[in-house]
Amino acid sequence: MAREFAKVGVVGLGTMGAGIAEVIARTGIDVVAVEVDEEAVDRGRTHIEQSTARAVAKDKLTEDDRAHLLARITYATDLAAVAGADLVVEAIPENVQRKSAIFAELDGIVGQETILASNTSSLSITEIGVHTGRPGKVVGLHFFNPAPVQKLVEVIRTVVTEPDVVTDVVSFAGMLGKEPVVIGDRAGFIANALLFGYLNHAVSMYESRYATREDLDAAMRFGCGYPMGPLALLDLIGLDTAYEILETMYRQSRNRLHAPTPVLKQMITAGLLGRKSGRGFYTYDGPDSPVVV
Numbered sequence: 001m002a003r004e005f006a007k008v009g010v011v012g013l014g015t016m017g018a019g020i021a022e023v024i025a026r027t028g029i030d031v032v033a034v035e036v037d038e039e040a041v042d043r044g045r046t047h048i049e050q051s052t053a054r055a056v057a058k059d060k061l062t063e064d065d066r067a068h069l070l071a072r073i074t075y076a077t078d079l080a081a082v083a084g085a086d087l088v089v090e091a092i093p094e095n096v097q098r099k100s101a102i103f104a105e106l107d108g109i110v111g112q113e114t115i116l117a118s119n120t121s122s123l124s125i126t127e128i129g130v131h132t133g134r135p136g137k138v139v140g141l142h143f144f145n146p147a148p149v150q151k152l153v154e155v156i157r158t159v160v161t162e163p164d165v166v167t168d169v170v171s172f173a174g175m176l177g178k179e180p181v182v183i184g185d186r187a188g189f190i191a192n193a194l195l196f197g198y199l200n201h202a203v204s205m206y207e208s209r210y211a212t213r214e215d216l217d218a219a220m221r222f223g224c225g226y227p228m229g230p231l232a233l234l235d236l237i238g239l240d241t242a243y244e245i246l247e248t249m250y251r252q253s254r255n256r257l258h259a260p261t262p263v264l265k266q267m268i269t270a271g272l273l274g275r276k277s278g279r280g281f282y283t284y285d286g287p288d289s290p291v292v293v
């Protein structure tokens with residue numbers, strides 16, 4: 001019998017965590033959303049309120065359904081609030097030590113049957129899972145940006161993940177209206193392993209002034225039918241996140257395709273992180289605004 005997911009914890013309410021909490025609450029499941037402090041909780045709550053308000057404005061959600069969705073999410077700054085959850089999805093920044101520490105702490109808080117999932121883009125689920133007393137109940141559950149829109153969810157199983165846990169998480173992803181794919185634990189999984197070599201190559205073409213940002217993006221949109229060009233997509237993903245993903249894949253595979261193009265690091269150091277900081281390859285009015293410059 002399929003496992004019931006009545007209550008789900010989401011740890012970390014950045015762009016991905018907030019989107020994941022919204023998607024889960026939209027399905028009618030209670031969500032406990034945890035951030036490090038009140039300020040971060042407020043940012044996450046605002047993100048969800050704005051995103052659902054946009055959905056109402058576009059007639060994709062009624063005011064009533066939005067009110068129910070928002071009421072299903074409770075916020076906390078203490079990890080202990082996820083006690084009683086059937087599943088916890090961690091979506092904090094890409095740092096294996098911090099993720100491992102969170103998993104170790106969660107292990108002592110939740111019930112023995114609770115599944116612990118990480119939304120990591122490229123870090124090893126196996127490495128994170130061994131910091132718990134239940135590596136068989138640890139999986140990757142990788143959403144794509146923007147989480148409320150992108151259909152794909154990668155379910156990552158390690159060599160010790162229990163088969164029933166994989167089945168349950170796949171059916172959970174289906175319940176959310178997502179298309180799950182199951183894959184082993186290798187940096188980048190399927191989509192990022194294929195995508196980031198291409199994105200990195202576009203950055204190097206831009207860095208060497210081989211083509212303008214507009215022409216690079218136009219070529220892939222109008223020539224290949226991609227919804228966004230590579231540089232606009234990097235601005236959406238966040239240059240810091242993209243750099244971390246490339247670095248992790250490069251460390252693991254030593255494939256030069258994934259050696260981060262130097263200008264990426266320079267832009268990050270200069271604070272050009274993409275949409276979230278107002279400027280990356282392009283300049284923005286706000287995180288969801290159209291391109292300004």
Ligand code: 3HC
Binds near residue numbers: 051120241
């Ligand atoms: N939240 C909710 N809905 C959103 C949204 C958001 N943040 N952004 C856009 N949407 C919705 C819009 O409301 C709109 O819905 P509608 O068609 O029902 O009106 C629909 O998505 C299309 O949006 P827009 O018309 O505003 O703009 P676009 O047609 O350009 O679509 C896009 C925007 C969905 C972002 C599209 O350009 C796209 O799919 N881009 C590629 C994104 C991508 O490749 N993501 C994966 C990145 S890799 C990743 O996430 C992995 C991680 O590990 C880094």
